Amino acid sequence: MKKIVARHGQNPLLSPKDLKPSQPEMVIECLLNPGAFTYGGKIGIVLRVAERTKQKEGTVSVPIYDEMGRLKIMEFSLDDPKLDNSDARVITYDGEQYLTTISHLRVLFSTDGVNFEETTEYPPIFGQGTYESYGIEDCRVSQIKDTYYLTYTMVSSNGVGVGLKTTLDWKKFKSHGMIFSPHNKDCAIFEETVNGKYYAFHRPSSPELGGNYMWIAESMDGMHWGNHKCIARTRPDRFDSARLGAGAAPIKTEKGWLAIYHGADHQHRYCLGALLLDLEDPSKVLSRSEVPIMEPEEAYEKVGFFGEVIFTNGHVIDGDDIHVYYGASDEHVALATLSISEILKTLDHS
Ligand code: MAN
Numbered sequence: 001m002k003k004i005v006a007r008h009g010q011n012p013l014l015s016p017k018d019l020k021p022s023q024p025e026m027v028i029e030c031l032l033n034p035g036a037f038t039y040g041g042k043i044g045i046v047l048r049v050a051e052r053t054k055q056k057e058g059t060v061s062v063p064i065y066d067e068m069g070r071l072k073i074m075e076f077s078l079d080d081p082k083l084d085n086s087d088a089r090v091i092t093y094d095g096e097q098y099l100t101t102i103s104h105l106r107v108l109f110s111t112d113g114v115n116f117e118e119t120t121e122y123p124p125i126f127g128q129g130t131y132e133s134y135g136i137e138d139c140r141v142s143q144i145k146d147t148y149y150l151t152y153t154m155v156s157s158n159g160v161g162v163g164l165k166t167t168l169d170w171k172k173f174k175s176h177g178m179i180f181s182p183h184n185k186d187c188a189i190f191e192e193t194v195n196g197k198y199y200a201f202h203r204p205s206s207p208e209l210g211g212n213y214m215w216i217a218e219s220m221d222g223m224h225w226g227n228h229k230c231i232a233r234t235r236p237d238r239f240d241s242a243r244l245g246a247g248a249a250p251i252k253t254e255k256g257w258l259a260i261y262h263g264a265d266h267q268h269r270y271c272l273g274a275l276l277l278d279l280e281d282p283s284k285v286l287s288r289s290e291v292p293i294m295e296p297e298e299a300y301e302k303v304g305f306f307g308e309v310i311f312t313n314g315h316v317i318d319g320d321d322i323h324v325y326y327g328a329s330d331e332h333v334a335l336a337t338l339s340i341s342e343i344l345k346t347l348d349h350s
Helices: 340-346
Strands: 005-007 026-039 042-053 059-065 071-077 090-093 096-099 102-110 136-144 147-156 159-167 173-180 184-189 198-204 214-219 226-232 243-246 251-253 256-264 270-277 285-288 310-318 321-328 332-339
Touching: 026 147, 042 059, 042 136, 042 310, 059 096, 059 102, 102 136, 136 184, 136 310, 147 173, 147 184, 173 184, 184 243, 198 243, 214 243, 226 270, 226 285, 251 340, 256 310, 256 340, 270 310, 270 340, 321 340, 332 340
Parallel strands: 026 136, 026 310, 026 332, 159 184
Antiparallel strands: 005 332, 026 042, 026 321, 042 102, 059 071, 090 096, 136 147, 147 159, 159 173, 184 198, 198 214, 214 226, 243 256, 251 256, 256 270, 270 285, 310 321, 321 332
16 A cells, blocks of 8 residues: 655755855754745755854844845844743844744755755845845745746735745746735645636734634736635644645645645644645635644654744645655755545545
8 A cells, every 4th residue: 555655765855054054144044845846857946045143142143134135133132131032933022023044045956856956047036125024935836837936925024925926937037026915824826727717825814813724815817816715724632723824736636626734733733734625616625634644753853943843835746646845843855755646535534
């Protein structure tokens, strides 16, 4: 019998030491959450590189970009009572939140899907302007005809929203601004239209009524979105009790659209689950995982910058195989091959 998940023997494929920081003041803290695609006979990934300023004793410093895209370093004394640095990912100073790391994206290519190389031919993509001053993160890539749609998280003190860029050649990018306003992330555009309409998953967060649920939206042009519907909510006492969000674009199967998503519980443990959606109306959920299809098991998934995390936003399909690229413990990039037919079997229950 085929297994649902087979991790690659060379895992983790990429770790912070494998790339060079973007500037001398910075240290790469995490390589994570890549989008994946195929281009020119190669497999490409759009990697999130999270960097931190070099730390000095007695202080904590955080990086931000100014309006001109220049790096600015903010430094706080560790004994300052206005400082709360109990979370590895965010610090709060005097009511204002800052990310401890700032992320940019890098495009790497591979001929075997395992060994990836960075070349000067494809320069890194940095955050730009007011809405990306805390960086850009977790890029999904959807290919529709010749165009690649990059949906990614824009982070600034204004909030967290979804940005869109398009490219034909991975060298020139067109920016289309913010397509889902704060607080929103985890956006993946379907790779084909359904009855003439574009569809996208997204994940707004509502602090009062509602929560961190997965939504779907429609569009006539792939840029302007409406008719939003909530398709999956958190479930008490399950792996997805606190939050969930889409992985990469869903996979078209005979039984429906198969969407892989991440679900986290209140201990911030991130696992993967699956949803099966109606082929003609993807806002209709046919089935959903009762238990995770993949959960943190290996040392590199359990211990790291932020442990007990498996997070995916990129995969490449090859017949029944889904080559899932994922962020492991918010620090490394790893690869696992999942079987479409085996996942579908687990979704037969409803
Ligand atoms: C959360 C985490 C971080 C990320 C921020 C902003 O705190 O997912 O990794 O940097 O959100 O998106």
